[in-house]
Amino acid sequence: MDTSPIIRKTAADLRVAPNFADYDGERRRFSWESVGRELAGQPGGTLNIAWQAVDRHATGALRDKTAFRFRARGRPPRDVGFGELARLSSRFANVLAGLGIARGERVFVLAGRIPELYVAMLGGLRHGAVVSPLFSAFGPEPIATRVNLGAGRVLVTTDVLYERKVAKWRDKMPTLEHVLLVAEDGGGSDIPGTLDLAALMAAAGDESAVAATGAEDMSLLHFTSGTTGTPKGAVHVHGAVATHWATGRYALDLHADDIYWCTADPGWVTGTSYGIIAPLLHGVTSLIDAEEFDAERWYGLLQDEGVTVWYTAPTAIRMLMKAGAEIPRKYRFPQLRFIASVGEPLNPEAVRWGKEVLGLPIHDNWWQTETGGIMIANTPAFDIKPGSMGRPLPGIDAAIMRRHEDGTVTPVEEAGVEGELALKRGWPSMFRAYLNNEERYRKCFAGPDNEWYLTGDLAQRDADGYYWFVGRADDVIKSAGHLIGPFEVESALMEHPAVAEAGVIGKPDPVVGEVVKAFVSLKQGFAASEALRLELLGHARKRLGAAVAPKEIAFLPSLPRTRSGKIMRRLLKARELGLPEGDTSTLESGS
Ligand code: AMP
Numbered sequence: 081m082d083t084s085p086i087i088r089k090t091a092a093d094l095r096v097a098p099n100f101a102d103y104d105g106e107r108r109r110f111s112w113e114s115v116g117r118e119l120a121g122q123p124g125g126t127l128n129i130a131w132q133a134v135d136r137h138a139t140g141a142l143r144d145k146t147a148f149r150f151r152a153r154g155r156p157p158r159d160v161g162f163g164e165l166a167r168l169s170s171r172f173a174n175v176l177a178g179l180g181i182a183r184g185e186r187v188f189v190l191a192g193r194i195p196e197l198y199v200a201m202l203g204g205l206r207h208g209a210v211v212s213p214l215f216s217a218f219g220p221e222p223i224a225t226r227v228n229l230g231a232g233r234v235l236v237t238t239d240v241l242y243e244r245k246v247a248k249w250r251d252k253m254p255t256l257e258h259v260l261l262v263a264e265d266g267g268g269s270d271i272p273g274t275l276d277l278a279a280l281m282a283a284a285g286d287e288s289a290v291a292a293t294g295a296e297d298m299s300l301l302h303f304t305s306g307t308t309g310t311p312k313g314a315v316h317v318h319g320a321v322a323t324h325w326a327t328g329r330y331a332l333d334l335h336a337d338d339i340y341w342c343t344a345d346p347g348w349v350t351g352t353s354y355g356i357i358a359p360l361l362h363g364v365t366s367l368i369d370a371e372e373f374d375a376e377r378w379y380g381l382l383q384d385e386g387v388t389v390w391y392t393a394p395t396a397i398r399m400l401m402k403a404g405a406e407i408p409r410k411y412r413f414p415q416l417r418f419i420a421s422v423g424e425p426l427n428p429e430a431v432r433w434g435k436e437v438l439g440l441p442i443h444d445n446w447w448q449t450e451t452g453g454i455m456i457a458n459t460p461a462f463d464i465k466p467g468s469m470g471r472p473l474p475g476i477d478a479a480i481m482r483r484h485e486d487g488t489v490t491p492v493e494e495a496g497v498e499g500e501l502a503l504k505r506g507w508p509s510m511f512r513a514y515l516n517n518e519e520r521y522r523k524c525f526a527g528p529d530n531e532w533y534l535t536g537d538l539a540q541r542d543a544d545g546y547y548w549f550v551g552r553a554d555d556v557i558k559s560a561g562h563l564i565g566p567f568e569v570e571s572a573l574m575e576h577p578a579v580a581e582a583g584v585i586g587k588p589d590p591v592v593g594e595v596v597k598a599f600v601s602l603k604q605g606f607a608a609s610e611a612l613r614l615e616l617l618g619h620a621r622k623r624l625g626a627a628v629a630p631k632e633i634a635f636l637p638s639l640p641r642t643r644s645g646k647i648m649r650r651l652l653k654a655r656e657l658g659l660p661e662g663d664t665s666t667l668e669s670g671s
Contacts, residue, residue, distance in 0.1 A: 084428040084431075084432070084465070084466040084467060085466075086463045086464065086465050086466075087431065087432070087435065087441045087463060087464040087465075087466060088463050089460065089462070089463055089464075094417075094460055095417040096335055096417060098333050098459075098460035098461065099329045099330060099333050099334075099335070099460075100329070100330045100333065100459050100460055100461045100474075101460065101461050102461060103459070103461040103462050103471065106330075106461070106474050107474045107475075109474075110326075110474035110475050111475075112322060112326075112475055112506075112507070112508060115322045115325060115326050115475075115508075116322055118325060119132055119321060119322060119325060119361075121136070122136075122290075123290075124292055126290075126291075126292040126293055126294060127293060127294055127295045127318050127319060127321065128205065128206065128208070128290050128291055128292075128293045128318055129205045129299055129318050129320070129321045129357060130169060130202045130203070130205040130206035130290065131206070131290045132321050132325075132361055133202065133321070133356070133357055133360035133361050134147070134162060134165050134166045134169060134202055134206075134360060135166050135206075135290060137162040137360075137363050138162045138163045138165065138166030138167075139166075142162045142363045143161065143162055143163040144161050144162075144163060145161055145162055145363065145365065146159040146160065146161055146365045147160055147161060147162045147165045147360060147365065147366065148160045148165070148195070148198060148365075148366050148367075148368050149365060149366070149367050149368065149385065150193075150194070150195050150368050150370065151367065151368065151369045151370065151371075151381065151385075152194075152369075152370035152371065153370075153371055158195060160195060160198075162360075162363070165198075165199070165202065165360075167286045168199045168203070168281070169199055169202040169203035169206050170203070170206065170285075170286055170287060170288040171199075171203070171281050171284040171285065171286060171288075172199050172200055172202075172203025172204070172206075172207075172281065172284070173203045173204075173206045173207035173288040173291075174284035174285050174288045175203070175260070175277075175280045175281060175284050176203070176204065176207045176209055176234065177207065177288070178280070178284065179234065179257075179258050181207065181209055181233060181234060181258075183207070183208035183209065183291055183293070183297075184208065184209070184210060184297075184298060185209055185210065185233050185234075186209065186210050186211075186212055186230045186231055186232045186233055186234070186301065187200070187204040187209045187210070187211050187212070187232070187233070187234040187235075187236065188211075188212045188213075188214055188226070188227055188230065188232040188234065188235045188236070189201055189204075189211065189212070189213050189214065189235075189236045189237070189346075190213075190214040190215075190216055190218070190223060190235060190236070190237040190241055190245075190246075190347075191216055191236065191237055191238055191241065191262065192216050192238075192345075192370055193345060193346070193351075193368050193369065193370045194238070194262065194370060196236070196262045196277060197213075197236070197346060198346070198356060198368070200236040200260075200277075201213065201346065201352070201356060202356070205299055205300075205318075206288065206290050206291065207288070207291055208291025208292075208293050208297070209234075210230075210298045210299065210300065210301050211299070211300050211301070212226065212230050212232065212300065212301040212302070212303070212313075213300075213302070213346045213347050213348075213351075213352055214226060214227075214303075214347055215345060215347030215348060215562070215625075215627055216241060216345070216347060217347075217625050217626050217627035218245070218347070218624070218625040218627060218628065219245060219621070219622060219623050219624040219625030219626075219628065219629070220245045220246065220248065220249045220622075220623060220625075221249075221568075221572055221623040221624055222311075222568065222624060222625065222628055223245055223246060223249070224249045224252050224253055225310060225311060225568070226303045226311060226313075227253045227255070227256055228252075228253055228254075228255065229303070229310060229311065229313055229515065229516070230301050230303075230313055230515065231255045232253070232255055232256050233255060233256065233257050233258065234256075234257070234258045234259075234260065235256055235258070235259045235260070236260045236262070236277065237259065237260075237261060237262070238261060238262045238263070238264045239261045239262070239263050239264055239269040239271060239274075240264045242259060242261055242271060242274065243271070245625070246259070247271075250273065258275060259273065259274040259275065260274070260275050260276075260277040260280065261274045261275065261276060261277055262277050262278070263276070263278065293318045294318065294319075295317060295318055295319030295508070296317050296318075296319060296512070297317060297318050298315055298316070298317055298512070299316050299317055299318045299320065300316040300320075300352060301313050301314070301315060301316070301515060302314045302316065302348075302349045302352070302449045303449075304349075304448075304449035304450065304563055305556055305563050305564055305565025305567075305568060306520075306554070306556065306565055306567075307554040307555040307556060307565065307566065307567065308567050309567060310567075310568075311565060311568065312514040312515075312517060312520060313514060313515030313516075313517075314349075314449045314450050314452075314511040314513075314514060314515075315511055315512045315513040315514070315515055316452050316509065316511055316512070317508075317512055319508045319509075320353075320452045320453065320508055320509035321357065321361065321508075322508040322509070323452055323453035323475075323507055323508045323509035324353055324354075324357045324358040324361055324452075324453055324509065325358070325361045325362070326453075326473070326474065326475060327354075327358065327453045327454040327457075327473060328354075328358035328359065328361060328362050329362070330457070330459055330461075330473050330474060331420065331443075331445055331454040331457040331459055331473060332354070332358065332389055332391060332418070332420055332454075333389065333418045333459070333460050334358070334359065334362040334364050334389060335362075335364070335388075336362070336363055336364065337364075337388075338359075338362075338364040338365070338388045338389045339364070339365050339367060339385060339386050339387050339388050339389075339415070340359045340364045340365065340366050340367070340387070340388065340389045340390075340391070341366065341367040341369075341381070341382070341385070341387045341389075341390050341391070341392075342354045342355040342359070342366065342391040342392075343369070343378075343390075343391070343392045343393065343396055344391070344392075344393065344423075344561075348449075348561075348562060349448075349449045349452070350391075350393075350422060350423065353452060353453050353509075354391055354454075355368070358453075364389075367381065367385050367387060369381060373396055373399055375399065375400055375403035375407050376403075376407055378396075378400065379400075379407055379408050379410070379411040380411065382411070382413055382416060382438075383411040383412055383413055386415040387413075387415065387416055388415050388416060388417050388418070389417065389418045389419075389420075390416060390418070390419045390420070391419075391420045391421070391422070392419070392420075392421055393421055393422060393423045393424065393560075393561040394421055394423060394424045394425065394426045394427070394430060394444075394561065394593065395423075395424065395560045395561050395591060395592050395593060396561075397421060397426070397430045397433070397434070397442065398427075398430060398590070398591045398592075399591060400437075401429075401430065401433050402591060405437065408437050408438070413438055413439065416438060416439070416440060417440070418440070418443070418460070419434055419438065419440050419441070419442045419443060420442070420443040420444075420445055420457070420458075421442050421443070421444050421445070422444070422445050422446065422447065422454070422561075423558070423561035424558050424561055424593045425444075425467075425549050425593070426442060426444040426467075427467070428466035428467040429466075430442060431444065431464060431466035431467070432466060441464050441466075443457065443458035443459065443464065443470070444457075444458055444468070444469050444470060445457035445458060445469060445470060446469040446470070446537075446547070446549065448535060448536075448537075449511070449563070450510070450511045450524070450533070450535070451503065451507070451509065451510060451511075451533075451535075452509025452510060452511060453507075453509040454473060455472065455473065455476050455478065455503055455507070456469045456470050456471065456472050456473070456476070456478060456547050457469070457470040457471070457473055458470035458471075459471075459473070465542075465544075465546050467548065468542070468546040468547065468548050469539075469546075469547045469548065469549055470546060470547065471545050471546055471547065472545075472547075475507055476503060476504075476507055477503065477504035477506075478501065478502065478503055478504075478541075478547065479491035479492070479501075479502050479503075479504070479532065480492045480497060480498070480499040480500070480501060480502070480539060480540060480541050481499045481500045481501075481502045481526070481532065481534065482497070482499050483499070483500065488526065488527075489502070489526045489527055489532065489534070490527075491532075495540075495541055495542050495543040496540055496541075496542060496543070497540060498538055498539070498540045498550050499538070499539070499540070500534050500535065500536070500537070500538060500539075500553055501534075501535045501537045501538070501539040501547070502526075502527075502532040502533060502534050502535060503532070503533045503535065504531055504532060504533075505525070505530075505531055505532070505533055510533065524536075536552060536553050536554055536556075537549065537550075537551075537552060537553065538550040538551050538552065538553050555585070555649045555650070556586075557584070557585070557586030557594050557596055558586065558593050558594055559586065559589075559592050559593060559594050559595055559596055560592040560593065560627075561593070562627055562628075564586075564596055564627075564628050566583075566584035566585065566649060567584075568624070568628065569582075569584040569596060569598060569620065569624060569628060569629070569630060570582040570583065570584050570598070570647075572619075572620050572623045572624050572629075573598055573600055573616065573619075573620055573630075573633075575619075575623070576615075576616055576619050577603070578602050578603060578606040578612060578615075578616070579600050579601075579602065579603065579616070580600075580601045580602055580603045581600065581601050581638070581639050581647065582598055582599070582600045582639075582647075583598070583599045583600075583639045583640075583647040583648075583649050583652045584596060584597070584598045584599075584630065584649065585597055585599075585649050585652050585653040585656065586653075587632065587653075587656060587657075588657070595631045595632065596628070596629065596630040596631055596632075597630060597631070597632040597633075597634070597656065598616075598620070598630040598632070598633045598634075599633075599634050599635075599636050599639060599652050600616065600633060600634075600635060600636070601635070601636050601637060601638050601639055602635065608635035613633050613635070616633050617629070617630065617633055620633075639652070640652065640667055640668070641667075641668045642666040642667065642668060643666055643667075643668050644666075645668075648664075648666075648667065650662065651664065651667070
């Protein structure tokens with residue numbers, strides 16, 4: 081645990097009266113039923129995320145208020161109001177209906193942060209389809225794997241991404257019937273075997289009935305990575321909207337007149353839960369920037385768009401820190417009043433940097449794909465201990481678990497003990513399944529009545545109830561905030577004719593947290609060389625895409641394996657970092 085001085089909240093840190101000021105009192109008073117009452121009013125007693133996020137406002141006072149302000153280099157800003165968003169998402173729902181897509185069927189989206197992506201996701205939810213966003217920096221293999229696991233019937237993407245990443249793999253995706261393309265140049269698209277989304281939207285009507293979904297109906301499918309096997313499809317439900325509403329209030333302190341900027345891409349869960357749903361629920365205006373990170377641009381957007389609440393990630397903050405103190409001196413941020421961050425450990429220096437450079441501390445918070453929403457957070461209601469993830473939000477019970485030899489777990493009462501972070505089930509956005517993998521899902525729960533969800537993270541809690549991240553209990557890699565499964569990378573490398581075996585680790589990196597590093601041994605007849613190393617890097621990048629591919633590859637004569645044949649990634653990592661090798665009793669002799 082860091083011993084950095086606590087950042088005490090001052091009046092200057094709280095430029096408006098916060099939603100959440102009394103931690104203990106609010107936790108005592110809180111109930112999910114009362115959040116449910118806030119969200120009541122949907123016709124017929126149904127619950128649909130798109131209705132809650134868009135229609136609720138589109139027919140009322142916020143009809144003409146900007147819901148999304150889209151920014152992209154070389155184009156004028158495009159503002160889409162709540163009323164227009166309702167019309168567009170309704171049209172998209174009609175497009176799906178016209179294609180014969182039924183409730184519960186899977187619609188995948190693969191695009192950058194363009195307006196059509198937001199419309200397709202909200203329209204898909206409105207229609208009662210299950211929406212699965214894919215990161216646009218994925219390569220063809222992660223895309224096809226996920227579409228197949230999720231039995232995608234529809235894919236919405238752009239002409240450029242389609243030609244680059246999907247077209248050649250189309251016959252490997254047998255469930256995929258309809259590909260709807262957005263032309264990146266703004267015109268039409270006529271690629272054989274696909275449909276032009278703009279034309280379909282133009283022909284569709286403005287009115288559609290919102291699907292009569294209930295709280296337990298499946299809404300979103302977010303893929304996440306584990307240590308072994310294929311990616312896991314975390315199943316989420318429409319009822320999750322209660323968590324999005326509550327956390328938007330408590331952890332992001334959203335107020336009606338905010339200009340909010342979530343920098344996460346909707347290809348990952350943060351960009352959906354907090355880049356789309358939570359701000360819309362609260363009727364705030366969101367800035368969406370299509371461009372990649374650029375320090376000058378980001379400071380400019382914070383200033384020029386008058387951003388008030390900013391939700392970003394440690395890698396981005398470290399990149400801003402690296403870009404130096406000169407750039408921010410050129411800008412002013414008088415509107416900015418609350419900053420939060422998620423996805424990876426936030427260094428204490430970064431929390432303090434926020435205070436120095438932007439005039440505000442950064443509020444780290446913790447959650448994961450499976451939890452659907454923020455669980456543990458630094459909030460306006462208490463002082464920040466830099467380096468800590470904060471405290472459980474109202475409605476969330478967390479614990480540190482001790483594992484016993486017989487496999488059972490019990491909560492650790494004492495402070496300062498390391499164990500697995502667990503959450504008591506019962507919050508509305510908890511994932512309901514790993515798609516088609518009941519056994520893997522069941523393994524996540526333990527304790528009496530299986531009431532504890534084990535997160536796979538190691539953490540400890542201090543005497544004041546603050547939680548501190550220690551590390552992952554498994555081998556998954558967090559690079560630039562994106563969770564990467566080593567198995568997926570190893571499998572792609574193994575497809576190269578020269579590779580006999582591959583082991584992939586996360587190598588600590590001061591900016592992006594971890595970079596993906598692969599160790600490979602070669603088949604007979606192949607010799608290690610710089611040319612082969614570059615060829616393997618290129619092969620992996622082509623298949624996996626820039627977001628997942630290894631940045632470094634090293635050759636080894638053979639990889640350390642357990643006697644049962646599993647590659648010991650832990651040992652590869654210890655050797656790479658010059659750390660003690662730990663327990664090697666299961667190591668196969670000679671590795
Ligand atoms: P994902 O499911 O891709 O959102 O990744 C979730 C994982 O990211 C968690 O299980 C943690 O390992 C890590 N993570 C998320 N937020 C934090 C945080 N504030 N501090 C440390 N690790 C975090």
